[in-house]
Amino acid sequence: MTSQTKSPAYLGKIAAHSTLLVICVVAFVPFFWMLSTSLKTLPAIMAKTQTILPHPFQWHNYLDVFRNEKANFLLWTRNTLVIAVLGVTGTTLSSAVAAYGFARLRFRGRNALFIIMLSTMMLPFPVTMVSLFSLFRWLGDHTGMAWLGTFKPLWVPLWFGSAFNIFLLRQFFITIPNELSESARIDGCSEFGIFWRIIMPLSKPALAVVALFAFLSIWNDFLGPLVYLQRPEQFTLVLGLQNFQSKAGGTSWHLLMAASVLVILPALLLFFLAQKSFIEGIATTGMKG
Amino acid sequence: MRGMAFLSPWLIGFFAFTLIPIVMSLYYSFCDYSLLQPPLFKGLQNYRLLFRDPVFWKVLINTAIYAAMALPLGLIAALGMAMLLNLKIRGQSIYRTIIFLPSLVPAAASAMLWLWLFNAKLGLINVVLRAVGFVNTPGWLTDVHWAMPALVLMSVWGIGNTVIIFLAGLQDVPRELYEAASIDGATALRRAWHVTLPMISPIIFFNLVIGIIGTLQVFVLPFIMTQGGPARSTYFYTMYLYDNAFSYLKMGYANAMAWVQLLIVLALTALAAWSSKRWVHYQGN
Amino acid sequence: MASTVAMVQQGTFFANMIHHDNPSMDSDWGVAVFPSADPKLNDVTYCNCDVLTIPRGAKHKKEAFEFIAFVNRQDEMEKLANLGCKISPLVKVTDGFLEHHNNPYIRVFDKLAASPNAHPTELVPILPEINDELTSFTQQLILLQVTPEDGLRQVQERLQQKYDRFMEDQRERRSLAF
Incomplete structure (x- = not known):
């Protein structure tokens, strides 16, 4: 049996x-x-x-990748890191501020705004791509501050929160017990004080997940740099990878693969360092219901 | 008031980088606009030209074919893998890690890697195929019949994200439901069909919508790997839009394409939402 | 250069590429003028040249001008052309320039460039479209999906429409400006 x-x-x-x-x-x-x-x-x-x-x-x-005449790998790494640091800092902080508003404060129109924010995630990038390009061009012509051909189009918008990160942080913020904010409020703490001194320190794991995802999405982004960056000295790593490809045939595959390994490596390292928060973060995205 | 203060960074960004560009885009779509000269209002001309443009129909059909192959294949494969990963057996965390890894690879790097694997003469895939006895191995990305299937096949490599989302959903299905079904004598297959699928249908719906939005925008891989060739067989919607905008400087035409794309995405999402009433079951209602 | 192709359509610089990538082929190739579709014309070709410009707002206008003058000196231009396996764009060349040229077939190119049927490429506002349409046509042709006649006719039709549309828009802009 x-x-x-x-x-x-x-x-x-x-x-x-x-x-x-x-x-x-x-x-x-x-x-x-x-x-x-x-x-x-x-x-x-x-x-x-x-x-x-x-x-x-x-x-x-691997040394040849750095010594290659067609590619300035070190400079591209630096460019990518500059954009990533500015972008990750900006999107994490600004998304947290907005998420706090959505999660912990009651006011008229909150739910409507929340739905609008979620629906921006559905917007195909091409719809705004061309107008953003001409907007940045216009800004360059009329403010005396060049935008196109600089890193600004790639990181400045990230300082105004992004829907995905706001959503993720809001999900976390609503789980923090309300009594904590209430007692601080009675003690005369300002709303921003509550956010900055109570909620933020409690949310380090969620903030780390958001920073991680933001870093990866900047690191991996191809279309943004392709549209906004013009000179090879400004390329990011993924954009520069194409320079190892030969248009006339006869690509040096060993160098192209070595360069690809180097581009992939940071993402893999980050994953192995923070595997758990990674998997949990992705799992949360499916839980909006 | 305080609420609005906290939302203000996002609101400003929403107006500056989303709402205003959307409105501008709608206006440009009715204009002849090359960036070099101010926009010239032309009414519906761009849309009329678009629907008469054979290349527009070509890229639309290509994109539809790609989505029709990649989307179901990806969802079924991801769900299958998630179900396997949800079994109570040893080594699951290692399996899960390996299945997830490819989705970390930047699209541009992934394109280079598969360009090499699909290489007709020296690529690993054809080397292996020849080693096991195939004589006429396809040229893959250089073959007009195989380029599209090749892109679909490699898209399955990067579905780790979807697998993880499915897996999280499967782990949320209450144990008792399975136990009750087992007691009623349901086989494993019937349990999967009558318990698992209805329980995770909201997540299938979520992944379906995300998938629709993603596949309709496919750009980086064909842009790097085939440049739309051979003979436009892998020329997709967003690539033609990009070429119109930044290669031909037809910003008005490109924006008309972007609006058609947005309407298609909205229509398909609405269709999925409407049909979901029949097959998506939300717990508690 | 892998010694597998019998004929390619190429420019003067190809001599350099052969020498650089497969020197063993150096004495093993030749050049012929591309035949014309119209039998009454011969030596039909397109000519291009690079143009040095000083952009508006340049910091060192004077130095830039001196550099351009330097490059255009007969001896320097001939040195440059010789290294690039190209002809000199200047009207006069030194005696022996053609005789001791790095490109063994330079006379063919020189004669071609001097031909009355040599034209510059037209300045067309829709050049990227032309390139893309022709690329797609060439690929279709290689795959035997179209005959040359049909394919070229379709390309011509599409591009003509695009060109007419462009010119019409420009006319409308001008009429609005006045």
């Missing part, structure tokens, strides 16, 4: 494990191949028969 009920369950487990294993291999092989290619010599890549592991290991491919 026991063996009869046990064996199908056992078989089921084996089936589940093997399916998952196959999926994981398929998911992982591209990473492996990228890494392997990035350490090969060009003749080894072009050879009729390819080896699984590089032979010999050509570590200086």
Whole structure:
């Protein structure tokens, strides 16, 4: 009796494990191949028969990425980091302020505004892309402050909150017990004081998740830099990656893969450092119901 | 008043970087506008030209085909993986991590990687196919019939986000429901169909809407990998819009395209919402 | 350069690319003028040249002008053209410039450039559209999806419409301005 009920369950487990294993291999092989290619010599890549592991290991491919004449990898890293630091700081702080308003204060029109804010997440970027471009151009012509061809279009808007982050933080703020704010209010604490000295310190994990997501979305953004940045000296890393591609054929795949590894690495590192908050953050996004 | 004070940063940004650009975009869509000269009002001319433009229909159909393949494939694959990850077996956190990793890769880097994997002569995919005996391996991205399926296939690689959202939903399904169903003698398949799917239908709906918005805007991968070729077989809506705006400097035409895109997104979302009354079950009502 | 193509449509600079990427081919190639669709015309070609400009608001106008004058000196221009495997754009060339040129077929190009049927590329306001339409046409042609006649006719029709539309808009703008 026991063996009869046990064996199908056992078989089921084996089936589940093997399916998952196959999926994981398929998911992982591209990473492996990228890494392997990035350490090969060009003749080894072009050879009729390819080896699984590089032979010999050509570590200086990674140095060549930095020494490449077509690419200024260090400068691009710096550019990306400048935009990321300004953008992450801005969006985290300003989204928190707005989220506090949505989560902890009652006023007329709050729910309507909240729905408007959520619906901006649905807006396809192309709808605002062209007008934003001409808006930044106009600002440049009429304020004497250049916008196009600078990093400003990529980070200044982030200082005004973004819907996704406001939503995420609001979900967190409403879980903080109201008594905390009430007692502070009785003690004569200003509303901003409550936000800054009570709610913010309690929300460090949620703020970290928002900062993490914001960093990744800036790090990964391609279309924004493509539209607003004009000179190669201003490129971000993902935009610059294209310079390793040769339009006339004969791409140096080992260098392109080494550069790609370097672009992916920070995202992977961040993930492994903060795996738990990552997964929880993404899970929350599906919970709006 | 205090509430508004807290909302003011977002409100200012909303007006400056969303609402005003949307209104401007609507106005430009009725204009001839090249950035170099002031906009010239032309009424519905852009829209009329758009509907007579064979390339517009081509990119619209391409995008629809891509969405019709990538969206269901992605949702089903993600849901299947999430169900596997929800089983009580060892090693789940490792499986989950590996399945999630690809979605961290920046689209541009992902494009480079798959450009290499799909390379007709030296790419890993064809090397493996030839090794197991295939003689006429497709040129993938350079083949007019295979370029689109290739893009769809690689889109499945990056669905880790969707898997995690599904998984969170599955973990919220109360245990008692399964136990009750088991006692009633329901098989695993029937439990999945009658308990799991209805319980997570709000999340399926959420992922569907996000997926519609995302696939209709597909840009980075084909922009880098195929430039729309061969023979415009992977030329998508947002790419043509981008070319009109920044390559041909037809800002009015591009904005008309953007508004058509917005209306399509709204219509499809409304359709999904309307149909969801039949298949989405919210707990408690 | 992988020695797999018999014929390509290319410019003068290609000599440099062959020499740089596959020197073993150096003595193994030749140049011929592209035939014309109209049998009555020969030596039909497009000519392009790079133009040095001093942008408005430049900080060092005088130095920039001197640099341009320097580049346009006959000896410097010939040095530059020789290194680029190109012809000199100047009317007069030194004796021996063509004889000792890096590009063994430079006379073919020189004759072509001097031909009465050599034209500059037209200044067309819709050039990016022309490029994209022709790229798409070439790909369709390679895939045998269209015949050259049909494909070119379609391209011509579409581009003509775009061009007419553009000119009409410009006329309307002018009429509004006055």
